[in-house]
Amino acid sequence: xxxxxxxxxxxxxxxxxxxxxxxxxxxxxxxxxxxxxxxxxxxxxxxxxxxxxxxxxxxxxxxxxxxxxxxxxxxxxxxxxxxxxxxxxxxxxxxxxxxxxxxxxxxx
Amino acid sequence: xxxxxxxxxxxxxxxxxxxxxxxxxxxxxxxxxxxxxxxxxxxxxxxxxxxxxxxxxxxxxxxxxxxxxxxxxxxxxxxxxxxxxxxxxxxxxxxxxxxxxxxxxxxxxxxxxxxxxxxxxxxxxxxxxxxxxxxxxxxxxxxxxxxxxxxxxxxxxxxxxxxxxxxxxxxxxxxxxxxx
Numbered sequence: 020x021x022x023x024x025x026x027x028x029x030x031x032x033x034x035x036x037x038x039x040x041x042x043x044x045x046x047x048x049x050x051x052x053x054x055x056x057x058x059x060x061x062x063x064x065x066x067x068x069x070x071x072x073x074x075x076x077x078x079x080x081x082x083x084x085x086x087x088x089x090x091x092x093x094x095x096x097x098x099x100x101x102x103x104x105x106x107x108x109x110x111x112x113x114x115x116x117x118x119x120x121x122x123x124x125x126x127x
Numbered sequence: 128x129x130x131x132x133x134x135x136x137x138x139x140x141x142x143x144x145x146x147x148x149x150x151x152x153x154x155x156x157x158x159x160x161x162x163x164x165x166x167x168x169x170x171x172x173x174x175x176x177x178x179x180x181x182x183x184x185x186x187x188x189x190x191x192x193x194x195x196x197x198x199x200x201x202x203x204x205x206x207x208x209x210x211x212x213x214x215x216x217x218x219x220x221x222x223x224x225x226x227x228x229x230x231x232x233x234x235x236x237x238x239x240x241x242x243x244x245x246x247x248x249x250x251x252x253x254x255x256x257x258x259x260x261x262x263x264x265x266x267x268x269x270x271x272x273x274x275x276x277x278x279x280x281x282x283x284x285x286x287x288x289x290x291x292x293x294x295x296x297x298x299x300x301x302x303x304x305x306x307x
Contacts, residue, residue: 031297034169064202097203098296100169108172109264 023055024085024121029075030062032098034110038076041111045118051125067095074099078117085120086112129237132289135251139232141195141225144211149193149223153247157189158280160273162259163233163298164194165241166214167205170295173263174242175219177270181259182221185277192222197233198241198299206299230301240295246276246286254280257291 024042028035039056046054061072073092077099078085086101101112112120130136138152153159162178164171182192198206208226215224227233236245246255255276260268272291279286 033294093204095202097167098169100167100172107266108169108175110169110173 021053021055023057024124025079026056026058027061027070027072027075027077027079028058029067029072029096029098030060031096032075032110034098035076038078038111041114041117042078042121045114045121049118049122049125054125061096064095072096076111078112078120080121080124083124085124086116129235130245130253130256132253132256134253136236136245136247136253137251139235141227141232142208144196144208144224144226145215146212149225151191151193153251154249156191157249158185158191158277159247160190160192160277161236161245161247162192162194163197163236163238163241163243163245165196165198165203165206165296165299166210167198167203168241168296170263171241174259174270174295177266177268178242178244178259178273179219179221181270181273181277184274186221188277188281190277190281193225194220194222195225195227195232197227197230197238199230199301200228201301203299230298233298238293238298240293240297242295243293244273246273246280248280254286255289256293258294261291263294 026038043056046052061067071094073088073094074097098110101109103109103113136153140148140150142148196206196211200207211224242259244259248254259270260272262268276286
């Protein structure tokens, strides 16, 4: 069975293409191009509540958030705010954080 | 449709998030930068410090930088007037931070994203609309599009690049309008 990392994305936030490109490149870089990248669109507040969506993009592996959010992060349709390692806000995770999270997940 | 490059931008009055009102009249400044922004949006946050630095760097040249939060605070509580006032109190803004709860001014401008930047010269003419610079991740860009437009306006020259695509979060409208 093909393993996959799911990107939960909302079309109101423009970061989804970049998220998919970076994750795909990372999987190739890690020697795991066999891991599929799937995008699941979340387009209503109801869907957001159903899957506890805290913003676009959210990366999930086997149903678990690869980069767990602060528990206080509200659920809903929004662009997700990530923090880079230097403290800056960003629409995408720090590349090193994503790499470590994916490596950890794939080796578990 | 909103303002197009070359249109005359009318003076406007909005409440400040920290109390009172502010009337913005382009005729009172060498140039006016209007930035539609948000508290919850990572793009707005990523560009935020660069925009504040523009406000500080150009203040003594008669440029006013006005930031406006237009978002629906019911669906996005982080963009409420109270949350916005907290950011002002914390010193996060180098200029006035206004609130457009009715979203009428936002529609008049035709803003679509946060951030979405509009630059108006002293005659009231819109001379730039778009992104602060080419890359939200690259701090060395220093809001180059804004700076280049301001330098041209202050020199009495036409703006070489008067329009770029705004990039960021969609405006969170109060009504069920389509979200781009």
